[in-house]
Each structure stands twice: as C-alpha cells, then as structure tokens.
Amino acid sequence: MAESFHKPNAIIFGGLNTYSRALAALLVPLDGKPLVSNLRIVDKFSVAPPTTYIGAEFPKILAQPQVEYRQVNLTVASAVASSFDPPDGVTPYDYVFDFTGEVRHDRTEMIQINSTCNVARMIGLEAAKRKVKAYARVQHPFYETSSSNKASHDEKEDAKPVGTLGIWWHETLRILATIEDLNLIVLRIGFAYGPYTNYGIIASGITVGSVYGYLKKPMKSVWSPGKNPNNTIHIDDVAGALWACAEWMAPLGRKAANSLAGEEIIFHNEKKKVKEVEGMPAYNTKLIAPLFNLVDESNSTLLSIGQVVTSFFGTTFEFFNLVESTVLKLADDSVEDINEAHVSGWVDMIQTSHPPIPNTPLSAYMDKYALDKHTVAFNSNKIKEVVGYHLKKPHFNHETVKEMVDKWKDEGSWPNLD
Ligand SMILES: *[C@@H]1O[C@H](CO)[C@@H](O)[C@H](O)[C@H]1NC(C)=O
Numbered sequence: 001m002a003e004s005f006h007k008p009n010a011i012i013f014g015g016l017n018t019y020s021r022a023l024a025a026l027l028v029p030l031d032g033k034p035l036v037s038n039l040r041i042v043d044k045f046s047v048a049p050p051t052t053y054i055g056a057e058f059p060k061i062l063a064q065p066q067v068e069y070r071q072v073n074l075t076v077a078s079a080v081a082s083s084f085d086p087p088d089g090v091t092p093y094d095y096v097f098d099f100t101g102e103v104r105h106d107r108t109e110m111i112q113i114n115s116t117c118n119v120a121r122m123i124g125l126e127a128a129k130r131k132v133k134a135y136a137r138v139q140h141p142f143y144e145t146s147s148s149n150k151a152s153h154d155e156k157e158d159a160k161p162v163g164t165l166g167i168w169w170h171e172t173l174r175i176l177a178t179i180e181d182l183n184l185i186v187l188r189i190g191f192a193y194g195p196y197t198n199y200g201i202i203a204s205g206i207t208v209g210s211v212y213g214y215l216k217k218p219m220k221s222v223w224s225p226g227k228n229p230n231n232t233i234h235i236d237d238v239a240g241a242l243w244a245c246a247e248w249m250a251p252l253g254r255k256a257a258n259s260l261a262g263e264e265i266i267f268h269n270e271k272k273k274v275k276e277v278e279g280m281p282a283y284n285t286k287l288i289a290p291l292f293n294l295v296d297e298s299n300s301t302l303l304s305i306g307q308v309v310t311s312f313f314g315t316t317f318e319f320f321n322l323v324e325s326t327v328l329k330l331a332d333d334s335v336e337d338i339n340e341a342h343v344s345g346w347v348d349m350i351q352t353s354h355p356p357i358p359n360t361p362l363s364a365y366m367d368k369y370a371l372d373k374h375t376v377a378f379n380s381n382k383i384k385e386v387v388g389y390h391l392k393k394p395h396f397n398h399e400t401v402k403e404m405v406d407k408w409k410d411e412g413s414w415p416n417l418d
C-alpha cells in the first residue's frame, strides 16, 4: 500500500541562471503540496552567497527540508555520476530535468562543445545507466523557423539552428537521442519570461521599454514590421510542461514514447566535426526522440511584444525609417549607438529611485543577439494533444509584465520612481 503513495523524486541539473528556479517552485511550492518527495538541484553556481541572480523567492525554496542544493562542476564525469547517488534512505531518482548548457551567445565553439554537448551527454549516459523514468531536456529557441504563414511550425518543420550556440545546442539533442535507454523528452520552448528571470530578450525588452517610458520617447526597432514571429512562453508553463512530460514518459518508456511522439532530429552541422567531437553521431544516422514545442497563445511577434511592453510603460513602439535603419545596420558600432540612448536613462532611473537600488541584476544594455532579428514561430498543438498539457499563462500581456516588474520592485531590483 505504501508504494502507491510514493511520490517521485527528482534532480534538476543547471538552469539557475535561466528557468530552473521556476520548476523548483512548482515541485516544492512554498504554499501547497509538493509534487516530489525529494528534490536535488545541481548547478555550477554557489547559492550562498549567490554567484548568479537567483531572486528573492528561491532561497526560501531551498530552505525546505526536502530540497538539497549541490554546487558541482558538471564538466567532471565523476561529479556528474555522484550527483545521482541519493541521500541515505531515499530511493533512486525517478526524474531528471536537464537545463544545462552555455546560453551566452558570445562563447566559442570549444566552450559550447565542452559545456553544452559534453555535459548533457555525461548526464544523459548516467541517467540511462541509473534507469531514470524520465529525462526532460529544455531546448531554447536558438532557431530560425520559416517566416511564411503557410508553414506548419510544428515539430516536423525543419527549423534551422542559429549561430554557434544554436548548432551545438541542436547537436546536443542528437547526442542525447543516440542513448537508446534514455527516457528522453525534449521540450523546445519559445522566448521565455517570468518573475525573477533576468535572462532572455523579453526581460531585456521590458527593462529597455521602461527607459523609453521614463524618457517619454518612442522605443524604436531597426527591423521593419512584418513577419518577425518571436513566440513567447511564461516560465510557469516551462515548468508545468516539463512536469507533465515527465509524468507522461514515466509509464511509457522511450520506445513507446518514440512511437507516439518521436521526431527526427535532423543533422545541421559540419560533417567533419563528427570525428572531432566525442559521442557525436554520424551525419547520416537517423535519430528519433520525443520532441514537443511549447509556446503560448499570443502568437507574439517583435511588434506585438514591443507594443505590449511600451504601452505598459506609457510610450509607443515604432520603427526607424529605411535610411536610419540602413545606417544603423551598416555601422560597425551600431550596437553601441543603439544602446547609448537607453543605458544612461536606466542609470538615471536607478540613481533617482526611492528607496535607492544599490544592486540590480537588470541591465538596459542590449547585446548583439538581443538586437538581432529573430524568426521563431512554433506550433504547440502536439503537447496539448499528446500529453494533455494546458497552459497556465497563455498570454503575454500587461498582467504578465506587471507580475515581473512588481516582484522586482518588491525585492529592490527595480527602480521606484513614484
Ligand atoms: C571544472 O572542471 C574542469 C575539468 O577538470 C576544469 O578545467 C575547470 O577549471 C573546472 N571549473 C571550475 C569552475 O572549477
């Protein structure tokens, strides 16, 4: 009888700097019943004192008795293996949530291979060896999809990985897919946003939008309005969908899951790399893994996100005219030119805040990636139909922006100018 009351236990690897804290908050909520009996979180960062921004809520999650945090160098195989040894009296881990990987766009190929591919491969191999029931991997929207409205945007569309980062994150999926005994599910998300999350282009857009509101000037983009889908997703849904995927996978196993939801993970790399990278499958190996897209129902585009954010801060979203944007795109230091206007505005806001803001994890500096044109449109019908997942926050709107800003204000990360 006792067995039927057994709640699964779980390990989260990586992602403190992105979205894993939202999953921890779902698994062991501060108010409400935990979904797991035991949660271990493993990442390279220190949490006390924090060496990355973790927000005001996460230390309270960590303080709960069934939660354990381990600072581990995940590039070391033995450290990965011992991360799976449960504490005394605890059963082996049932679920693994993999948020690992280097998310910075300015990192070299070698760093991507070591920190994204190799780390995930070691965790995946160990998870297969330990027979974990579900291994859910988060895949960021480092892709370019078709901008045509006629395209399906479903999991069968051959989305092109963008840049060094995109190529190696995508390769990581192929590497994981080769591990036959791994109960792998890939959750491919849109541009995620939510409370206590400073990572990503949406957080950046919100910060910069607030500056233009403060300056009472329009916020302008160099990318003319048109087909620039930038599909979004709330971090509560990233967390909710990961959990739903794990619960879906556990009774099925990989083979059955592949036949219900398997997709070919298409080769998008240079053939010569196969010899250079350990564990990288040959270009012509057909690799299948269960893959689900996850975006909200806003059909967000650059324009719609810009309009939601700027109207929230009392200004407007506009586009540079053709001459202005051509000049900006051609200039070597266009990133600096564009940033000049709002970075000093943000500093001004921080300095005039009451109470003062001694430290903020938020920056109004937009790097080249944040300023680049993105074309990401995914259709997430499949996860709704196959897994039965229902979105909790289907719309990117004033309410969801307010939720973020209010929580940053409460913890003293956001200027208070009232
Ligand atoms: C992690 O381990 C690798 C391999 O041993 C080492 O090169 C690297 O410096 C370590 N990183 C840290 C932050 O200690």
Ligand SMILES: *[C@@H]1O[C@H](CO)[C@@H](O)[C@H](O)[C@H]1NC(C)=O
Pocket: 110, 111, 114
């Ligand atoms: C990547 O890993 C290889 C092999 O372990 C090591 O020789 C190299 O120094 C690492 N490079 C970086 C940039 O971490």
